[in-house]
Amino acid sequence: MTAYEAEAPVVIKDPSEALPARIARGAARLPVHIFLIAVGVLWLVPTIGLFFTSLLSPEDFTLNGWWKVIAHPHIATWANYSNVWNSTDIPHALWLTAQIAIGGTVLPILVGALAGYAFAWIEFPGRDWLFIVVIALLVVPLQMALIPIFTLYNHLSLYDTVFGLILFHTAFGLPFAIFLLRNFFIGIPKDILESARIDGASEIRIFVRLILPLGLPAIASLAIFQFLWTWNDLLVALTMARNTQPITVAIFSNLRQFGSNIDIIAPASFMSLIIPLAVFFAFQRYFVQGLLAGSVK
């Protein structure tokens, strides 16, 4: 089962339809099949190209296009990967990326879920007004915060720290997290909450015992988004850190001499996208759901 099946419409087959008619209709759709296959291949080629490029020695890269690997598999080598893996900076960068991505996923979900619950189920003055502010913050470009936060971080010694990056990602992930979770929590049946309240359960207890488990599908969607977003970030890390280099920044510093060190850039780039791709394939369903629920970001 995959994520997309939910959307696939049910094709109602007419049992009375004769076989020749079905064949004729199938033939009429042949150009569509051919077109879609061509598009699919075009969409796959770039990623495969990067993978094959990462298997070429620097000499072979300058002599051959990466597609020569298909005809001559013997020129492929894992040497680039073992070199990159045995270097100090790329594995360290991957480790830092994992820290930033995990921190930058857990924290906004926690903070966002608390706020989302308050916006959905706790009545307080100015609630709608405050929520409109959150919606407005959804589209504020990151660029608006770079200079002041850079200055602030230098004062607070948060510059060049994993924690500083996590906090930045948390703040900019929050509007979307609050928006998505509030909209999900508000759909939880009122009776459940009311009866828990009548039983004397505290709000924290309701939040932990009821809201979080019931909100799991939305939290899962959000987690995937936030994880991919923080894992793939370049701009924030490039601005708020110098030596705390996540993988994108580490590759970026190699990029300035593109061509001469493709044997580092290609495998490192491929390694950097393995984890997001694995997350994507494992949780496609939640990814699509989150996308559909929150495509205002």
Add this chain to the structure above:
Amino acid sequence: MEPPPAAAAPSAPHHNILRRNAVAIGFLGPALILLGVWIVYPAIYTIVRSFFGKSGFGDFVGIDNYKALFTPFTFDASANPLLWSIRNSAIWILVAPAVITAFGLVFAVLTERIRWSVAFKTVVFMPMAISLFATGVIWHVMYIKDPSQGAVNAGIGAIRSWFVSGGVLEEASPATSNVTGSTSRGFVLQKPLGSGGVAPLGLTAIPTDQVPSGAKQAVLPASKQGAITGVVWRDFSPGGGTPGKVEKGELGLPGVKLNLFDSRGAKVQGTSAADDGTFTFSGVSGSGYKVGVASSTFAPPFAGVSWLGSQLITPSIIIAYIWVWAGFAMVVIGAGLAAISREVLEAARTDGASEWQVFRRVTVPLLAPVLSVVFITMLINVLKVFDIVISVAPGSTQTDAAVIAVQMWRQSFGGVNDFGLGSAIAVFLFVLVVPILLLNVRRFRRET
């Protein structure tokens, strides 16, 4: 996930209001602090900072930083890189959201009744998981100019070779003064020939690795009545040999194109050489003909389109960006499509509407809300585009490719370190998203 219905908030018992407010603060506190310190305060700071100069808050400059964006008012990457980046962003805004939405619509509609649509959707959607930065690296490799390395140009070269036959040779010179001309005009054997004539066309200065594959020992053909025969060959044997004479070890030049001209110089026939370099023009009567090597023999090979050059860099990056986001558009539009009532479509078909009419008159209007969501989402994303630009564009064309967000970073952190100007660029970017911000707020207020 179903969009949850907007339920009315639970009414709190009256005596609880104070306690509830304390609870609300507890739940909202962390979020408000983070939003306040990391987004709201910086936004105000940046707006204020944009009216001050490079050296800091002591240096009030009014709107000079904003003026700097437009002075001099010339669209030239080197004269005013800032205005150039605004121009580039305008191209992005005009092209990317529309094309991505259109692709998404086409893919969603075409996959709707295809059995293997899940496989297709997965493939097209996959780039969404890849960072825009890694995407840039991927496409940088795709766009390499040399067709033997860059896949895009290799593909174009392969398609081009179906329509335009490239030359079999790159360079050559006549072996003797009997043959004159150049590679750009072609070579001509000066001696006029008639029926039964034999034309020896010796060429030299052909590098060994450029001799066409399949070449065999050259042969001087016999004279033939009613025809002109000849041989075109690599008139060079190691250790010398006699120019103009076909000798052992000298190879024919298969594929070389030959023309036969009449006495007025008009082309009457064309042919190409066999593996041993021989060729025949048959059906020849009379005399005064001349034989020549056509210049198309030396047509230069496809050199590759300069995707990463200053002319094409922005379209090239937009293509890579479309590759990433078309899947998003497809999935969201696909979900909208699934929500359209089957009956409406079937009714239109029963009424005799063609598939195109159903698409144009029923599907697209019904999808309009979804299409606008996709379009607006892409509009916001396009304004903030950064990573992919700096990773696809090589250093030499980065100024040509820069969009507003890239210039904001370069002016603030990329060596210039002018926080005043950088703030002004950020505010300019922010002003562009304000209409979308208002739209979102209005949409929310309508819903509640």
